[in-house]
């Protein structure tokens with residue numbers, strides 16, 4: 077038995093007060109095991125062995141797609157995402173603003189290269205707020221739901237959520253996704269204003285607005301990893 081799992085390398089074990097053993101593959105394809113304080117090595121190995129197919133599939137995915145997931149370098153020709161399109165970056169020597177988008181390119185002022193990540197994030201956040209506010213206003217009108225306050229978050233995987241006060245939260249990273257995916261998430265969270273769970277009633281509410289919502293969920297599963305800077 078031992079040889080069977082020895083070839084799966086655990087890169088890091090993080091122990092905490094959690095109750096179950098969880099596995100995570102990082103963008104650099106490392107395996108992180110999250111474990112309860114007292115879990116034994118044997119218990120960890122058992123879980124790793126059981127999840128071997130999942131681990132290998134995910135590690136392969138991250139290795140093959142590393143270029144699309146790794147932190148950006150902010151160099152000429154590098155590709156960025158905006159509303160589902162791939163837009164190349166040009167370093168500009170003749171503009172007065174830090175960052176602009178025209179029909180073909182992002183133009184980043186050479187004076188701001190050192191702060192490029194912060195400047196891009198700020199730009200994405202502003203566009204996300206504008207676009208999502210607009211879509212929330214539209215769909216809440218269409219669905220007959222009172223319009224809600226929108227907060228923009230920094231979440232990596234939690235694309236949207238609906239607070240207990242009825243405020244809606246969306247990650248700024250969504251502005252990199254196609255508009256139809258943004259619309260689906262807006263409708264998803266607006267539906268939670270009235271139905272808190274993921275019951276049949278909830279999904280039929282979503283489906284009335286977004287008939288192909290399953291396609292958008294799949295898009296997020298397949299592409300969510302790429303919505304990074």
Ligand SMILES: [Zn+2]
Pocket residue numbers: 264268274
């Ligand atoms: Zn939900």
